[in-house]
Amino acid sequence: MNVHQPRQRLVTLADVAREAGVGESTVSRVLRKHGSFSKGTQDRVAEAVAQLGYVPNRLAGSLAGSATSAGSQLVGIVIPSLTNIVFPELLRGIAGGLDAVGFQSVIAVSDYDAEREEALIGALLSWRPAGLIVTGLEHTPGAVARLRASGVRIVEMIDTDGPGLDIVVGFSNRAVGRVSAGHLLGRGYRRIGFVGHDLDRDLRAGKRLAGFAEALAAAGHPLRDREILAGPSSAAAGREALGRLLARRPDLDAVYFSNDDMALGGYFHCLEAGLSIPGGIALFGYNGLDITAAMPQPLSTVRTPRLRIGEVAAERLGAGGPSETVDLGFELIEGATA
Amino acid sequence: MNVHQPRQRLVTLADVAREAGVGESTVSRVLRKHGSFSKGTQDRVAEAVAQLGYVPNRLAGSLAGSATSAGSQLVGIVIPSLTNIVFPELLRGIAGGLDAVGFQSVIAVSDYDAEREEALIGALLSWRPAGLIVTGLEHTPGAVARLRASGVRIVEMIDTDGPGLDIVVGFSNRAVGRVSAGHLLGRGYRRIGFVGHDLDRDLRAGKRLAGFAEALAAAGHPLRDREILAGPSSAAAGREALGRLLARRPDLDAVYFSNDDMALGGYFHCLEAGLSIPGGIALFGYNGLDITAAMPQPLSTVRTPRLRIGEVAAERLGAGGPSETVDLGFELIEGATA
DNA sequence: ACAGCATTTGGCAGCGCTGCCAATCTGGTT
DNA sequence: AACCAGATTGGCAGCGCTGCCAAATGCTGT
Numbered sequence: 161m162n163v164h165q166p167r168q169r170l171v172t173l174a175d176v177a178r179e180a181g182v183g184e185s186t187v188s189r190v191l192r193k194h195g196s197f198s199k200g201t202q203d204r205v206a207e208a209v210a211q212l213g214y215v216p217n218r219l220a221g222s223l224a225g226s227a228t229s230a231g232s233q234l235v236g237i238v239i240p241s242l243t244n245i246v247f248p249e250l251l252r253g254i255a256g257g258l259d260a261v262g263f264q265s266v267i268a269v270s271d272y273d274a275e276r277e278e279a280l281i282g283a284l285l286s287w288r289p290a291g292l293i294v295t296g297l298e299h300t301p302g303a304v305a306r307l308r309a310s311g312v313r314i315v316e317m318i319d320t321d322g323p324g325l326d327i328v329v330g331f332s333n334r335a336v337g338r339v340s341a342g343h344l345l346g347r348g349y350r351r352i353g354f355v356g357h358d359l360d361r362d363l364r365a366g367k368r369l370a371g372f373a374e375a376l377a378a379a380g381h382p383l384r385d386r387e388i389l390a391g392p393s394s395a396a397a398g399r400e401a402l403g404r405l406l407a408r409r410p411d412l413d414a415v416y417f418s419n420d421d422m423a424l425g426g427y428f429h430c431l432e433a434g435l436s437i438p439g440g441i442a443l444f445g446y447n448g449l450d451i452t453a454a455m456p457q458p459l460s461t462v463r464t465p466r467l468r469i470g471e472v473a474a475e476r477l478g479a480g481g482p483s484e485t486v487d488l489g490f491e492l493i494e495g496a497t498a
Numbered sequence: 499m500n501v502h503q504p505r506q507r508l509v510t511l512a513d514v515a516r517e518a519g520v521g522e523s524t525v526s527r528v529l530r531k532h533g534s535f536s537k538g539t540q541d542r543v544a545e546a547v548a549q550l551g552y553v554p555n556r557l558a559g560s561l562a563g564s565a566t567s568a569g570s571q572l573v574g575i576v577i578p579s580l581t582n583i584v585f586p587e588l589l590r591g592i593a594g595g596l597d598a599v600g601f602q603s604v605i606a607v608s609d610y611d612a613e614r615e616e617a618l619i620g621a622l623l624s625w626r627p628a629g630l631i632v633t634g635l636e637h638t639p640g641a642v643a644r645l646r647a648s649g650v651r652i653v654e655m656i657d658t659d660g661p662g663l664d665i666v667v668g669f670s671n672r673a674v675g676r677v678s679a680g681h682l683l684g685r686g687y688r689r690i691g692f693v694g695h696d697l698d699r700d701l702r703a704g705k706r707l708a709g710f711a712e713a714l715a716a717a718g719h720p721l722r723d724r725e726i727l728a729g730p731s732s733a734a735a736g737r738e739a740l741g742r743l744l745a746r747r748p749d750l751d752a753v754y755f756s757n758d759d760m761a762l763g764g765y766f767h768c769l770e771a772g773l774s775i776p777g778g779i780a781l782f783g784y785n786g787l788d789i790t791a792a793m794p795q796p797l798s799t800v801r802t803p804r805l806r807i808g809e810v811a812a813e814r815l816g817a818g819g820p821s822e823t824v825d826l827g828f829e830l831i832e833g834a835t836a
Numbered sequence: 837a838c839a840g841c842a843t844t845t846g847g848c849a850g851c852g853c854t855g856c857c858a859a860t861c862t863g864g865t866t
Numbered sequence: 867a868a869c870c871a872g873a874t875t876g877g878c879a880g881c882g883c884t885g886c887c888a889a890a891t892g893c894t895g896t
Binding site (some may be wrong): 177182183184185186189195196197198201220222223224225226227228 | 877
Binding site for chain 3 (some may be wrong): 174189192216219223226227
């Protein structure tokens with residue numbers, strides 16, 4: 161089946177109209193519950209639709225509507241990664257918010273590559289989406305130009321540390337870094353290190369580190385050392401990086417991780433090396449992944465409102481308000497590791 | 499900005515044609531690198547496009563092409579969840595395979611609900627996608643009817659235990675269960691239990707358990723007990739469930755988990771309860787998540803070719819071959835916990 | 837210089853649907 | 867019985883693009 165057939169002609173609205181013995185525009189109105197029509201007509205149309213197995217063609221619908229109404233019912237989404245569980249959670253939030261209004265999402269993954277993001281934005285705009293949701297505030301000039309010229313609602317997610325193009329939904333990554341530093345300092349840690357991943361590409365992680373280091377320096381206990389592995393974050397990377405860092409600086413009393421995956425890896429390293437936590441070494445993460453709450457010692461971390469960010473992003477896309485920044489904040493989880 | 503404006507008229511292909519001083523069809527040919535045109539024309543068109551900031555309207559393009567060519571360059575995807583990291587990985591594979599051919603994916607999440615899946619399939623088909631990728635082999639009769647009537651290529655992912663509609667890409671979940679049981683039996687475990695999640699909804703997990711229990715029974719060492727928590731899989735659920743199971747049946751010498759998340763939770767339970775692994779109790783998971791390899795004792799589990807499944811699914815969607823089932827197999831990871 | 841062929845180009849009819857407008861119908865009024 | 871507002875309906879011109887076809891152009895050999 162399905163082998164190079166010239167694609168059978170599918171049932172069209174005109175077929176339904178003929179079958180139901182009414183005009184095309186009437187069918188269109190009934191199907192969209194828009195305008196007025198009698199109960200009898202509605203029933204006859206419904207029957208014809210069922211009879212013929214009609215599936216509306218939204219390409220045609222959106223194209224026709226594009227002159228006057230809101231364009232297609234698609235929303236374009238660009239995220240940097242699918243590997244980091246954070247992004248699927250954002251997507252889940254968006255999907256939830258979106259299908260409340262019958263929109264659907266076209267998703268593209270940039271792999272933390274700004275050039276690629278620009279290309280993807282172009283590709284998504286070619287579907288004349290009702291709006292676009294992108295990640296972060298940093299984009300190539302070309303991408304910004306396209307977004308501006310598109311005339312559609314733009315939502316930038318996750319980061320509020322800087323000016324946005326239209327709607328911004330997230331929290332301050334810099335503040336997360338500062339608060340995390342404050343917590344460690346407050347607990348009396350003084351010889352603090354950092355374990356991270358690819359900061360050149362994950363710009364938010366870079367901002368957190370900047371805020372973190374800044375707060376430490378301001379308190380007079382500057383960051384002692386850092387171990388940064390190229391490549392995406394992972395438990396394996398965190399484990400290896402913490403091993404290296406502690407081999408070099410066994411005197412550290414606390415380590416800040418670029419995220420929970422890395423921190424979990426660090427935790428595994430400590431288990432294996434027989435280091436006591438937080439007495440021997442304190443660990444502090446970022447994200448508040450569910451898994452960290454199930455650890456024998458819950459991870460000390462910062463929980464971010466990922467799902468909510470997605471929901472709000474979706475919601476604002478539909479709404480017609482003015483441009484604005486929505487800061488959803490974050491929550492420090494004390495945990496037992498720092 | 500962007501407040502209820504009646505959507506400015508965007509640049510169209512006709513505008514480009516006028517600017518470049520050529521006909522519309524010429525612009526169309528140049529842009530799609532289809533048919534023949536001179537270098538000079540190409541340059542003039544390219545310049546006009548850049549000049550005007552033209553973004554093609556794929557809604558119109560797909561609609562126009564739909565009469566003769568393959569329909570839109572969209573691919574619809576239905577997955578049951580975004581929470582379980584497995585599905586984002588599938589998506590990543592699909593995205594990779596798809597953008598090699600310039601297709602884009604519209605993603606819908608069914609929440610393991612068959613009725614919802616049916617509705618989503620309808621919604622996706624209304625975009626006249628080039629193909630549809632769905633999860634698993636079990637669908638409502640209505641969903642099957644729609645898929646059949648759509649006339650597009652259908653790929654069913656992950657599970658090969660049963661007949662498919664068109665292309666099936668995955669592995670045998672039942673076989674995973676059997677092989678896992680074989681491994682435990684081979685290692686001498688005899689008093690075996692199971693910890694799982696929501697099997698009524700996650701049908702693949704149910705099939706694995708069926709295969710597992712069947713193999714145990716065949717060997718004369720039937721499954722001793724099971725603890726199944728409602729709701730999705732998670733480390734927290736695995737931890738709690740293992741606690742309950744062992745409280746009830748402290749004599750168990752091995753436990754099979756519905757997946758690695760659950761197993762990791764079980765591992766945490768053991769750490770906390772001071773149970774030695776695998777001497778006191780052996781743990782066996784499913785999925786081969788990266789994180790389990792970073793554990794102090796790597797988890798014994800079965801690694802599934804998730805990324806590859808996605809890639810192959812995408813690849814087959816484009817290809818025009820006959821219907822078939824592609825079994826990509828799986829790999830048993832010995833690990834250190836069983 | 838001219839036929840013969842390949843290459844390049846433009847015109848235009850749809851693709852299936854929606855929005856606008858005019859036509860028809862309904863029921864109640866005067 | 868004539869009249870009117872409101873409800874219901876159908877016709878049809880696009881939405882922006884692609885595929886088909888015919889026309890124009892460029893080259894070659896004779």
